[in-house]
Amino acid sequence: MNVGKVSIFRKEHFNAAHRLHNPLLGVEENKTLFGKCNNANFHGHNYELIVKLTGFVDSVTGYVVDTKLLSDVITKEIIEKFDHKNLNLDLTEFKELNPTSENIAIVIYNILRPRIDIKYELKIVLYETERNYVEYPVQ
Secondary structure, three states, X not given: OOOOOEEEEEEEEEEEEEOOOOOOOOHHHHHHHHHHHHOOOOEEEEEEEEEEEEEOOXXXXXXXXXXXXXXXXXXXXXXXXXXXXXXXXXOHHHOOOOXXXXXXXXXXXXXXXXXXXXXXXXXXXXXXXXXXXXXXXXX
Protein backbone atom coordinates (compact mmCIF):
# COMPACT_ATOMS: atom_id res chain seq x y z
CA MET A 1 0.00 0.00 0.00
CA ASN A 2 1.37 3.41 -1.00
CA VAL A 3 1.04 5.67 2.04
CA GLY A 4 2.04 9.32 2.16
CA LYS A 5 2.64 11.47 5.16
CA VAL A 6 -0.01 11.83 7.84
CA SER A 7 -0.45 14.67 10.35
CA ILE A 8 -1.45 14.12 13.94
CA PHE A 9 -2.51 16.85 16.35
CA ARG A 10 -2.31 17.08 20.13
CA LYS A 11 -4.33 19.79 21.86
CA GLU A 12 -3.30 21.07 25.27
CA HIS A 13 -4.34 24.01 27.45
CA PHE A 14 -2.61 26.48 29.74
CA ASN A 15 -3.50 29.72 31.52
CA ALA A 16 -1.01 32.56 31.66
CA ALA A 17 -0.79 36.28 32.26
CA HIS A 18 1.24 38.78 30.28
CA ARG A 19 1.66 42.42 29.41
CA LEU A 20 2.41 43.65 25.92
CA HIS A 21 4.96 46.40 26.32
CA ASN A 22 7.99 47.68 24.45
CA PRO A 23 10.46 49.36 26.85
CA LEU A 24 11.94 51.31 23.93
CA LEU A 25 8.64 53.20 23.57
CA GLY A 26 7.10 55.75 25.86
CA VAL A 27 4.07 55.24 28.08
CA GLU A 28 1.61 56.82 25.64
CA GLU A 29 3.08 55.01 22.63
CA ASN A 30 2.70 51.67 24.41
CA LYS A 31 -0.89 52.49 25.41
CA THR A 32 -1.72 53.50 21.84
CA LEU A 33 -0.02 50.48 20.30
CA PHE A 34 -1.16 47.75 22.73
CA GLY A 35 -4.33 49.20 24.31
CA LYS A 36 -5.76 47.08 27.15
CA CYS A 37 -3.00 44.54 26.61
CA ASN A 38 -0.54 47.11 28.01
CA ASN A 39 -2.18 47.05 31.46
CA ALA A 40 0.62 47.61 33.98
CA ASN A 41 -0.97 44.95 36.22
CA PHE A 42 -1.02 42.39 33.39
CA HIS A 43 -3.97 40.40 32.02
CA GLY A 44 -4.52 36.72 31.31
CA HIS A 45 -5.63 34.25 28.68
CA ASN A 46 -6.80 30.66 28.55
CA TYR A 47 -4.48 29.49 25.78
CA GLU A 48 -5.25 26.49 23.59
CA LEU A 49 -2.13 24.90 22.13
CA ILE A 50 -2.20 22.53 19.17
CA VAL A 51 0.99 20.70 18.30
CA LYS A 52 0.96 19.18 14.82
CA LEU A 53 3.42 16.49 13.78
CA THR A 54 3.63 15.23 10.21
CA GLY A 55 5.44 12.07 9.21
CA PHE A 56 5.08 8.57 7.87
CA VAL A 57 3.04 5.86 9.59
CA ASP A 58 5.24 3.31 11.35
CA SER A 59 4.68 -0.17 9.90
CA VAL A 60 4.93 -1.82 13.33
CA THR A 61 2.78 0.47 15.50
CA GLY A 62 0.49 2.02 12.89
CA TYR A 63 1.23 5.39 14.48
CA VAL A 64 3.00 8.44 13.15
CA VAL A 65 3.93 8.93 16.80
CA ASP A 66 2.33 7.76 20.04
CA THR A 67 0.15 10.71 21.15
CA LYS A 68 0.63 9.75 24.82
CA LEU A 69 4.38 10.21 24.43
CA LEU A 70 3.81 13.49 22.59
CA SER A 71 1.49 14.65 25.37
CA ASP A 72 4.14 13.78 27.96
CA VAL A 73 6.74 15.94 26.15
CA ILE A 74 4.33 18.88 25.78
CA THR A 75 3.29 18.63 29.44
CA LYS A 76 6.86 18.47 30.73
CA GLU A 77 8.38 21.10 28.45
CA ILE A 78 5.50 23.57 27.95
CA ILE A 79 2.52 23.14 30.27
CA GLU A 80 4.55 22.80 33.46
CA LYS A 81 6.60 25.84 32.45
CA PHE A 82 3.81 28.14 31.15
CA ASP A 83 0.67 27.22 33.08
CA HIS A 84 -0.46 29.73 35.71
CA LYS A 85 2.61 31.87 35.14
CA ASN A 86 3.21 35.51 34.39
CA LEU A 87 5.09 35.21 31.11
CA ASN A 88 6.84 38.56 31.53
CA LEU A 89 8.07 37.85 35.05
CA ASP A 90 8.37 34.07 35.35
CA LEU A 91 9.86 32.94 32.03
CA THR A 92 13.39 33.91 31.08
CA GLU A 93 12.44 33.64 27.39
CA PHE A 94 10.32 36.80 27.77
CA LYS A 95 12.65 38.94 29.87
CA GLU A 96 13.50 40.91 26.73
CA LEU A 97 10.94 39.53 24.28
CA ASN A 98 7.40 40.91 24.10
CA PRO A 99 5.07 37.95 24.87
CA THR A 100 2.73 38.39 21.92
CA SER A 101 0.94 35.29 20.66
CA GLU A 102 3.37 35.24 17.74
CA ASN A 103 6.40 35.25 20.02
CA ILE A 104 4.88 32.70 22.40
CA ALA A 105 4.28 30.30 19.49
CA ILE A 106 7.88 30.74 18.30
CA VAL A 107 9.24 30.14 21.80
CA ILE A 108 7.11 26.99 22.17
CA TYR A 109 8.36 25.74 18.80
CA ASN A 110 11.97 26.40 19.78
CA ILE A 111 11.53 24.53 23.07
CA LEU A 112 9.86 21.51 21.45
CA ARG A 113 11.89 21.23 18.22
CA PRO A 114 15.03 19.72 19.86
CA ARG A 115 12.88 17.25 21.81
CA ILE A 116 10.99 15.90 18.80
CA ASP A 117 12.69 13.69 16.23
CA ILE A 118 13.70 15.73 13.18
CA LYS A 119 11.95 13.18 10.93
CA TYR A 120 8.68 14.85 11.95
CA GLU A 121 7.56 18.20 10.64
CA LEU A 122 6.45 20.34 13.59
CA LYS A 123 3.86 23.11 13.58
CA ILE A 124 2.51 25.10 16.52
CA VAL A 125 -0.98 26.59 16.54
CA LEU A 126 -1.72 28.81 19.53
CA TYR A 127 -5.15 30.23 20.33
CA GLU A 128 -5.04 33.29 22.56
CA THR A 129 -8.83 33.57 22.29
CA GLU A 130 -11.31 31.50 20.33
CA ARG A 131 -11.11 34.10 17.56
CA ASN A 132 -7.39 34.99 17.64
CA TYR A 133 -4.73 32.43 16.91
CA VAL A 134 -1.32 32.10 15.27
CA GLU A 135 0.63 29.30 13.66
CA TYR A 136 4.35 28.77 13.34
CA PRO A 137 6.14 28.00 11.14
CA VAL A 138 4.19 28.91 8.03
CA GLN A 139 5.19 26.92 4.97
